[in-house]
Amino acid sequence: MSYELIALLMFASMMVLLMTGQRVFAAIGFVAAAAGLLLYGDGAIEMPFTAAFKLFNWFPMLTLPLFIYMGYVMSESGIAEDLYRMLHVWCGRMPGGLAIGTIFLMVIISAMNGLSVAGMAIGATIALPEMLRRGYDKILITGVVQGGSSLGILVPPSVVMVLYGMIAREPVSQLWLAGVIPGLMMATMFVIYVVVRCKINPALAPVVSDEELDMPLREKLALLRAGIIPFLIFFSMTGLFVLGYISLVESSAVGATAATLAAAFKRRLSFKVIHEISRKTLAISCMFLWLILAALAFGAVFDGLGAVRAIESLFITRWDLSPWEIIIMMQVSFIIMGMFLDDTAMLVIVAPLYIPLVDLLGFDLIWFGVLYTMTCQIAYITPPFGYNLFLMRAMAPKEIGLLDIYRSIWPFVAMMVITVVIVMIFPQVALWLPELVRGG
Template identity: 35%
Template sequence: MIIFLMLVGLIAGVFFGFPTAFVLGGMAMIFGLIFVGPDIFGFFILQLESVMKNYTLLAVPLFLFMGVFIEKSGMAERLFNSLYLLAGGLRGGLGIATIVISALFAAATGVVGASEITIGLMALPAMLAKGYNKSMACGTICAGGTLGILIPPSVMIVVYGPIAGLSVGKLFLGAIFPGLLLVMLYILYLALRCYIRPQDGPPMAPAERDVPLKHKLYLLVTSVVPPAVLIFAVLGSIFFGIAAVTEAAAVGVIASMALAAAYRRLTLETIKQACLQTLQITSMILMIAVTASFFSTVFVALGGDDVISDLFLNLPFSKWGILFSIMGLLIFLGMFIDWIGIVFIVVPLITPIGASLGFDPVWFALLIMVNLQISFLTPPFAYSIFYLRGITPPEIKTTDIYRGVIPFVGLQIIGLALCILFPQIITYLPNLMLK
């Protein structure tokens, strides 16, 4: 009953709009003092020190800083202009180009908000001007933006690894193929829909794409090669065992600043804005990390981990039935709690369950992360929808965005199912990683 009240208090606090960090800390303080006593403060101090001394979490501000510089370097604009010319002649070509740009931008930033807003400001007006279906255009941008939370270097993976006791480098590599799988599913959907219904994604007029092939190739090379070098510098150094994740993040920061300088966007104002945005987001994440560790300490001290474990392991299902129950629970929680809260609250509880069922830990972790992508598109608290709503013109209604994301939620569930049916999609690259 105590554990039930603790969880109800947590969910109620978040549901009524209180900041997640303060809800976690408040519940930990109240239940800790009542049922453990003043000694709980000693445990809180140890947990605070543990989080602050976690070397891997140092990669969080570094990747955020890198992402801000990539956003301000003009890379997305150059990518869009080149792919706009190359794919605009196809039915649904602008939508396909938007997904490709989103994937490349995700691999260079690891942040959903920055990717979606930057790409949305360019792609949405272009698609609406060409007569694209409003709902499809909005859904494409929302779904493309969520790739930033999965395709490495993802901030979610950096946070997830230490909590679950897993190698962030292996999680990075394990996320590559699931991310590409979702990209392919989105592209196939857009191509098929626009083939059946050409009016949803008409091609560009021949006169608009009448640009010399030499110029098209120049635009493509100058826009794709720099981010490709940046991505290889970060992920390649991890894959080949040259650098740890935090060191690779530092390499990414230097490379992103060099890229901004090459595009003549490296200014004192840019550095100032990058520092401020990084400080704000990092402070939020680490505040939740600290208070979540307080909550977990009290929860475990009261036997909550055993209650949750027994609840799932005693379900009248096979291990696959239990897995699908966990996936369903995460989809439901994703409608009301952001990914940060779910990772810090739920992951420490369900990771031992996955181990008890004999699942590969990297595979199980990536299934959860693929699942958490869905939370960005499922109302009422669908952050991807809110990001886009803030930049849409008046003719776009919120209902247009909701209708647009529904097919992509289905595609994300299909991608999750394929990762369950074919574990090698996740495990192949981590198994090749150099020790």
């Protein structure tokens, strides 16, 4: 059996196991272990040990539990609810004001957390019921929450970009900066879409009543304090890191400490809250570690077979594809895999294969990292099997069904595709800010 056929069989076996509903790390690890033992005999047992020590030597890995912890502190301590109350009052008189405020909230939560799930959880449990109660169209607001929460993996401090940076050996600060303009561009498109839809059909988003917003200006200004704490946390973490005053690991520690102090300052850091935050942080962190460990073992066997070189030969020599055709094929594969896998699982599976090829073709790996992340956003919310669609169904109020979720998302998918095309045609949209900071 040729090495190419063995590599294809490994990949196919892994995908079959994933479609049976097995845990991602178990499916990847099992295929890696079985292939290693069959190909290399007893000596293959050294591979997981080597992968484990390689994992433990990645100092940026320390950032993952700290970023995750920080996000859960902000969520569980109610600081996100305060933000929504502020946006509700200040945006309530605009057409679609609460929907627009929810998009801003999703961007802020994304900047504090780095994961799409946290933004979706807050949007589905806090924003959706409030907007439904005020007569907002359920299709519109369901799409707003899903589209807005997907920004979590694009704007800094994106956990996905931290992982990509470690695998591609690219500076995380440059990746974070590269995601800023595409992320803000996408959020701006969402806001414009909501405003235009609500102008055309005001019944989609009734304006909040005067009774709810009738309060002294002093109280309205006091509500603005809800945005001060998230801004300070974000600047102390991301700003100091990008400016070069602290390292990546230090920035995550600063963010986690600042979030904890903020929750304590607001007297919301009870034992119950600490226990819930610790439990969720441990669960998500362990999932990441097991997944990356399994992927490293899989990648060691896969690469040992020459799979990367085989893919290069297939795309470039046999199929005679142009560099842009190869990039587009990669994007399509991300969307297909994103129907079954989360962004982290997908990254650790394909990155060791695609990144060397992208580098060989002469494309910028920072630009490709942004492109990968944006395509993940699309894959997450694309029917029928988008990963986030089913998370949304589990968390949304009972009056929002799966068909409503499917119908709501298409305008936001279209806007994301437009943004991806813009970044592909004009790479400087993503690369201008990193080059500006690096040059300065």
